[in-house]
Amino acid sequence: MTRTAKKAIAGVPGTTDRRIDALLSLLAENSTIVISGSKIAREIGVTRQQVWRWIEQLRALGVRVKGHPHTGYHIERIPDILAPQMLSHRLYGTPFSRRIHHFFKIDSTNTVAIRLAEQGEPHGAVVLAEEQTGGRGRAGRSWVSERSTGIYCTLLLRPTLPPAHAPLLTLLAGLAARDAAAEDLDSAPDIRWPNDLLIGGRKFAGILTEMHAEPDRIHYAVVGIGINVNQSKMPAELSAIATSLKIETRKTHSRFELLVRLLRHFDRYYNQFLIEGAQPIVRRFAEVSSYFRGKRVRITTSTESFTGTTAGLEPSGVLRVARDDRRFTELVLSGDVAEAD
């Protein structure tokens, strides 16, 4: 990493201190041994007192660290924190290993990613939060983002594509999240166009893509992915329509491993899209989404609501719907899709 890159990462207000991240990695890598406070202090370049203060801070976050400054420390259980240094090792070879911005608490990872993009942050930057206080969903809705239970992740992309291709970025993010989550589930999740992930008809993940573009070129796109992982229950007003991996499987899942898989699958689909174009993405969507063709749906856009039957996707990722009330097939660029009887 260049010196400027390091400085820019440290410069985002609220970013997790890189040295806490280093401390976590050190403890995790030496989880079977007791490591002395002075060794840790030497390795990460701070005083023993500072190490002790950070250990206390980690404990307050629920990380179980045993020991004290004189005997040394060891971690009782590797915490499921989305620690950038450890993530970066696991994402080696992808564009997502280089610039990982981690926050314990932030309003919205999409908002931070947009701010970073405006400041010239490069393609592949990742913004992660353990908790969001103002998580944003599609159509102005909010995204409930309780601490350390879900994945709240935004990818900053600078593709050399026209804005008309942006829906494909959303589609491929949905496919990546679907493949990553499928490994934690007994039955495969469904995708409701464009990118709601469903188990038994209830949503457990969603994607919010925002971009800055000219008519012929995307300047940047931020792809925000929210996955409900270890929530034991959903807020009462959402429980009929929303779920989490834990609610479905009655097991706790590693957010860290799920995130690694998500970003690796995203990288694979993204490269496939750049090399082969939209066709393999649309083909894959057809394989895994029951909404691709022949599904009775109600579409609600900003201007109208109508029912019809899905009839595949355009090469640009736009949904085709044969309307009940007209003789033609409507092209749905955006809007809410709900199953209709």
Ligand code: BTN
């Ligand atoms: C949806 O409405 O389905 C989209 C939800 C997107 C939520 C994610 S969580 C990470 C990123 N930051 C946000 O504020 N929103 C997205």
